[in-house]
Amino acid sequence: MPEVYILRCGDNSLYTGIAKDADARLRAHQAGRGGRYTRARRPVALVWRCKVATWREAMQFERAIKRLPRAKKLALIAASPQGTDEAGRRRSRYLALIR
Structure with a gap:
């Protein structure tokens, strides 16, 4: 299952991405093998993630999050305990926050 994630x-600054394994992708970002944006802004920390059912849904969710103003991204992060929601149980609440 793909994951949508946010790095600080x-x-x-906040960086939003999608990955099959957010932990492995985080290690790549930390090692300078991630996206060009994070390469110049290390260190990075995983502050939020949500598993989704399909890659299509992940891309749509990522796009929606990237379009949010910073304040709404921070609200999304704050809405989840410890900043992560591995089970994705609160996805409908997150979607309500970003609309």
Whole structure:
């Protein structure tokens, strides 16, 4: 199952992405093998993630999150205990936050 995730970069900016395994992708970002954006803004920390059923849903969710203003992204992160929701149980509440 793909995961949509948000990283907090070293300059306090937020980066949103999708991956099959968010933990492995986080390690790649930390090692400088991730996206160009995070490569220049290390260290990075995983602050939020949500598993979704399909890649199509993951891409749609990622696109919706990337279009949010920073304040709404922070609200999305704050709405989840410990910043992560591996089971994706609260996805409908997240979707309500971003609309």
